[in-house]
Amino acid sequence: MKKHFVPATIIVIVVVAMLPGAPLGAFAQLSESEIVNANLSGPVFLDAFWTDRTTAPPAGTPLSKVEVAPGDGSSVLAVTLVNRGFSDITSVTGTLSLPSGFTSSSRSNQAVATYNGIVTAGNTFTLFFQVNVSNNAPIQDYSANLKVEYSRILEAGMPRTADVSVPFKLTGKVILDASSEGGVAPGTSGKAAIKITNTGSAPATGVVVTVPGSSGVNPTTQQASLVAVGQKSFEIGTIAPGNSATIEPVLYASNSAGETLQTIPLQIEYGNTYGEKKNSTVPVGLIVLPTSASSPLSVTPVGNSSIIMTAGKITDLKVSLANNGDQQLSDVVASISSTAEQIKILGKTSWTVGDLAPGASQEISTQVFSSTDMIGKAATFTLTVQRISAGQPEIETFDVGTYVDGEISVKAYEIGITYIGGVPNITGNLLNEGNVLALFTTVEVTGAEGLVNSLPPQQYLGDLTENSPLPFSIPIDVSSNTGAGTYPVELRVQYKDSLREQHTLDIKANVNFVPEAPAENTEQTQAAGSMMMIGVIAGIIAAAVIAVVAIRMRKKSKLKRTLQFSKQNGDNKGDDIESVLDSHFGSSNKKEEERASKK
Template sequence: MPLSKAFLADRKKFHFILVVFIVLLLALSSILQTRYNQIIDSYAQLTEKIPGFQDSYWTDKTVAAGNDSNKLEEKEVGPGEGVATLAIVLVNKAQSDISAIKGYLSLPNGFEAVERRYGNSDTESTVTSLSNNSNMLLNNINGLVANSSSNMQPNISNVAFASHDSIVRPGNQFTLYFDIYITNKAKVGTYQGNLELVYSKVLTSGDITAKDIPIFFRVPGKVILDVDTKNQYLTPSKVNKLSIDVVNKGSADANGVIITISNDNDNTAENLAPVTRSSPTKSVQQINSTSSTPDNTTSATTISSTDDGNIDNNSTTGSSSITTVGTQKFDVGVIGPNQIVSIDPSIYPATSAAGTLQNLNIQISYGNALGNRETINYNLGLMITSEPKESNFNVYLQNIDNININSNQSKSNAANSYDKTITAGSIENFVFGIQKTTTDNDIQDLVIAIQPSSESIKILGPSRWSFDNINNNVLPLNTTVFASSDLIGKPVQLNFNLDYILNGVAKSETLELGLYVDGKITIRAYDFEINVVGDEPNLVLNLLNEGNVDALFTTAEMIPPISTNMPSGIAVNNTTLKLVEEYPPMQYLGDLAENSPLPVNIPLKIPNSTEPGDYPVSVKISYKDNLRNDHQLIVNGTVNYSPEVDDANSDTGLFSGLLGPIIILVIILLIGIIAYVIVRRIQKKRNSQRIGTQDHQNTDSEDDLDSILRDND
């Protein structure tokens, strides 16, 4: 029976729906299978342990490449170190082999990563395929590496990169080497960073990412020891105290420091001497425990200098150059950063070492910031002078008013120092004292010569003296000196060259005396007078600096008058007339230049009862010189005061004062009379006009009446 069209249509719809259902069922099955696999993989990753942090240290490895997991030699690093290599040691805690390990270390403040392109074929391309979570980070590193290859300077980023391309078996260690730039902002101490690892399992596809692995590393600091001495010149045939400073210029403590002065074959005793330690903020004295040699004798180290400058050992009885007397080993202890430790060994140079350069061997043993023991050697150069630096005389400036010095005068009194200044542009007398400092009286044929250090200063008086014998402790030298004006404000030096014979041996020495060249300030006041400025009297005078240097910060102040026949500074008695009762305040004038008059105006309040006449006035001038020393000068003068005549206060003025109002009153009266007369005339004129008008009107009325009467007639 043939099927109907409706049945066939329903059948096609059914088949279509069935096909769609089967397709959806297959798609859902595939999605569920994929999700199941992801869940299984995630569970496997969760149950699988990631590599763990084991150790960290700084190493001498300068390029972060290679797969050697053996620990390299540690090194000290400190703030501002620059580029250094940080080794991070990790252990594979997984149950399978891992490889293609890449690490990204996030650094704290004070540290910056330095990315480089390495020469190994396995790491030539720094970036490999990673998981989607780290693609952006790798792109940044690609840019840094590309820039690093094009520029000579290393590139800086916030994340340091390192890789390890060998297979790491379960339980084995592997090391990642990160190149890190240590800035000056870093401090000595422990820091934490976060490490992200990207690696893959052997025979397994895909990458595994382990994030936020805590990494701890330490900046231990560096110990940098240096040696210096304040007195490199030693005197032969004499025990010299040599002050040697050992300074720690690093950023970490030097622990257990022991300083030994010796050469290679010395058997030094275990004497421990006191040391002085100082820092930029303090200085303390530390005395270490000491121990003596078994026989309680003092040890000595003999060092000699050969022709080629090498240091040889010799016995103390042989031909020696310099010998260390007393303690040779100093137990210093701890030397902190920027701390200085001083030791004071005793050195005896032989007479044969005079005029030569000797080397002193200094050995320093200490514990560094990593706890390792290190030993360093220094050769300290010492110059042995040709002859002992001994002076038998001293020079100073004597008081010119007292040049006779008693031979029994004490040195403290004889060496009294007076004003060591010389005025430029003028000839001045000086008395120099040559004082004998030795107790040896056998000094003969003494010759003294003065030699200025500048061509602008000349000795105009005697410049050379000779003495056969010295009977007094002090020899006065009287002479005159001239200094040019171009030396104003500068120090000069006078050299005293002495030649004499002491105990039959000719000797020479030079004494130095410093002087300061100052200018001359001479202030003169003139043209004292009283001027009226704006109805107010002013004391006017002119100041002139006749010297050769400016008077600084000059002020003027009017004071009670000083009598001209009395010494300066003595006020006149109360019977003397005074121009003012109340003195004006001090006035600031500024700098008073040389050879340039400066006018001074001082406002005055002169009482009305002051009579005319001559009055003495005194003005105190204060100023400073180039050395800012205060000076005061009182200038005196006489002014003539003539008050202005006031007519109102005199007889004529009184008359005029009375006459003036009378005249004004008369004028007012005249004006009133004139006004009255004018008003009266105006009124009369108006009245006359009014009367004429009325008469005219009356006449007209009468004429009109007459005309009317005529008409009626």
């Protein structure tokens, strides 16, 4: 009887295929040598892709794949492994070594993920790694090393480990946008050019754009503003990153849609980098042009004062109403109103123009006032014109735009010559009597005939605040032979308003000049003063010395009289001068001791 030997490879394949619950697709990527190698009992790589979840989805729900582009930052890389061993495993921990351009959520080059469930033999499980994608990571294929630690069920001891190579790809993103070029006229049908652009970093394949049959439906009349009357689906194919494709659907715009912006929700179907079909709704705005009949009237401001108003002052507003058509306009009546509460119309608000022949114009004017709250802002006046043209009454409105500016009124005063540190300066003050800042203010001397050798440089003063004096001083080089007297000087002040327009103020004034004593004379005077002070101090000291000597002499004279008196009375103590001195100074010391004890 012959014995038949079955190859071990076939036995292993059959056994693995018979594992309960083992999906055959899980082994589709494994070669025969991989199945029978030494790592048969460990987890092996099945798939890796980017996803939008950090945990497995509910049972029966597939894990979605998303596109990730350079610079997307925090992303989730899902790595699916299969337990191809004969034992169930649990407590799985994966450590993924990331290539350059990728870091973990903790900013290291290793990302860690865990799976704590039980993975039966032959089943798959997924590790979710939180990865930060930097701008420096190019779109390409990558390979990372994954170290997997796991434990077998009912097996004691240290966890087992497996090294797995994980290939993955930074896919890039498909981002589709749409824009319209031109517009459509109301009451007619025509081609509307719509550009589809891929602003992303990955190609969009199999692009199909569908234009809705109608859009802009009026909820009251149930009538659409735009209707697609021609081809509605356009197959574009592939749109590479940064490229675009144009479609031209034929659209009809209703008469009531004139001068409006309509939105068309385009339905775009495309394939992403995973080969999956995606659907996206991209709105695109389309302008419906005004009616072909243009107005024969035009309104234009007259003079600069009608364009720029001065806040806080009454301003004249003048506009010209012109008939640019070829027919006479009759019974023309115009009225004006302000759109801002801070601007009031103080003059007329309506005018009866009457007939306006072709090519004729009529100027109308009024007075307006703006508060200072409007400084630096634009304002609009609405001019409404009623007229009769070709026997039909018509009403039109026009917007007259103006800009509200503040007032700057610079005055100069107290101009004169002042010595500062021994140097003559032309000094004075500038005052802004307006209600806004005068910006970048400068002052310079443009003329000082007979006073200076050369004109000094320009002085920068900065911003000139309203109602706040700003002093200035300009050092000058006075001629050595210039005598005292009154001299004419000319100053030029320049500044800019809030619109950065430069203004110039020329000032003429007469200043009084008195030469100051030379520095040498001043030093001599200071030296003489010092000598005089020394003499005064010496005198005071001499007087003090004389006073002390006089006091001592008086005391000495008194002692002599006392001695003589003692001799005349036969007092023996008087023979001894030391006794007398001791008695005199002893009594003085005794008095001082009594005063000290009382204190």
